[in-house]
Amino acid sequence: xxxxxxxxxxxxxxxxxIASLNCTYSDRGSQSFFWYRQYSGKxxxxxxxxxxxxxxxxxxxxxxxxKASQYVSLLIRDSQPSDSATYLCAxxxxxxxxxxxxxxxxxxxxx
Amino acid sequence: xAVVSQHPSWVICKSGTSVKIECRSLDFQxxxxxxxxxxxxxxLMLMATSNEGSKATYEQGVEKDKFLINHASLTxxxxxxxxxxxxxxxxxxxxxxxxxxxxxxxxxxxxxxxLTVV
Numbered sequence: 436x437x438x439x440x441x442x443x444x445x446x447x448x449x450x451x452x453i454a455s456l457n458c459t460y461s462d463r464g465s466q467s468f469f470w471y472r473q474y475s476g477k478x479x480x481x482x483x484x485x486x487x488x489x490x491x492x493x494x495x496x497x498x499x500x501x502k503a504s505q506y507v508s509l510l511i512r513d514s515q516p517s518d519s520a521t522y523l524c525a526x527x528x529x530x531x532x533x534x535x536x537x538x539x540x541x542x543x544x545x546x
Numbered sequence: 547x548a549v550v551s552q553h554p555s556w557v558i559c560k561s562g563t564s565v566k567i568e569c570r571s572l573d574f575q576x577x578x579x580x581x582x583x584x585x586x587x588x589x590l591m592l593m594a595t596s597n598e599g600s601k602a603t604y605e606q607g608v609e610k611d612k613f614l615i616n617h618a619s620l621t622x623x624x625x626x627x628x629x630x631x632x633x634x635x636x637x638x639x640x641x642x643x644x645x646x647x648x649x650x651x652x653x654x655x656x657x658x659x660x661l662t663v664v
Contacts, residue, residue, distance in 0.1 A: 469653070478591070478639050478655040523589065525653070534580060534641070535651055538589040 438462060439526050441537035449526055449545050454511040456540050458524030461505070467527040468500055468507045472520045473539065482509070516542040548574045550642050552656025554595045559663055567659045569640035575620040576626070576642035578594055581613070584637040597645075622645055630663040635659075 439460050448454045460468075467486045471479035485491045485498040485507065497510040507526075509520055525536040549572040551586060559565050578597050582590040594610075596602040596617035604610045614626040623642070627634055640656040 450572075458576075476660075478658045480655070487656075517611075534643075535592065536590045 438535040439524055439537035441522075441524050441540050443540060445541040445543050447543045447545060450516060451490055452513060452514050452544075454514045454518065454542055454544070456511070456522050456524075457508040458507045458509075458537050459505055460524075460526045460535075462526065462528055463502075463505060465505075465526045466529055468498070468524070469527070470496075470498060470507075470526040471523040471525060471536075472510045472518075473523055474520045478539065482522075483532050511542075514542075516544050516546050518542060519544045548642075548651065548654040549575075550640065550656045551655045552659060553625070554659055555657060557662070558659040561631055561659070562639055563661055564628045565626075565630055565661060566628055567638055567640070567661075569625070569642065569656050570606045571642045571654070572641075574654075575644050576623070577620065577645040578623045579617055579640055580642065581623075581625050582639045583617060584639060584658075585590045588593055591627075606618040627661065634664045635661055635663045 441458050469484045470482045472482050472500045473479040483498050485500045495512045499508045518537045521539040521541045523539045527534050551570045558661050581593045583593050584590050592605050593608045594602045594604045594615050598617050598620050602615035609650050615622040637658050637660050639658040642655045643653045
């Protein structure tokens with residue numbers, strides 16, 4: 436069983452729509468949850484993190500965490516073509532010394 | 547913000563030679579560094595975790611004698627690919643964090659090194 440699972444996509448949304456990206460994790464003791472964006476051939480860049488149940492908003496991005504369901508999601512409002520990238524969910528393990536990535540979801544925002 | 551410098555950004559080497567990749571934290575102390583490998587259209591695969599002053603912990607299936615990791619200081623970790631073969635061609639990325647900070651301290655990534663073994 437993978438530590439972190441994501442739907443590989445591609446997820447296609449029209450410009451201006453809301454893109455919803457989902458992630459599940461297996462380690463119930465996981466502490467922190469991160470969303471990264473990776474453009475082709477580039478390193479991942481941090482979008483936001485969340486550690487408490489509920490929603491956390493930052494600009495057009497909202498991260499949602501449900502520890503009981505071991506589920507974390509990322510909503511992108513008013514999607515732009517420049518948001519087209521692969522989005523990686525990452526989970527920081529209980530002992531802080533492991534950091535696992537999901538396989539990533541490719542997002543295509545069509546003009 | 548936290549910056550991690552990774553060099554070289556790309557390298558081509560002959561089969562059988564060794565290649566060293568450096569990862570430096572520029573404005574913070576990296577108590578922990580991670581090395582990842584990413585094949586085309588695949589996700590990041592954690593290779594090993596290194597804590598400053600300690601031996602690296604390798605993930606299952608990663609040969610520690612082939613991928614030598616040194617983390618001798620709080621600002622520098624190196625990955626040496628020994629006796630490189632074409633199947634080692636990949637995108638190698640390091641990330642670093644200060645494990646003494648709060649649990650929400652982010653992981654900063656280097657810019658990656660594209661290794662091509664010919």
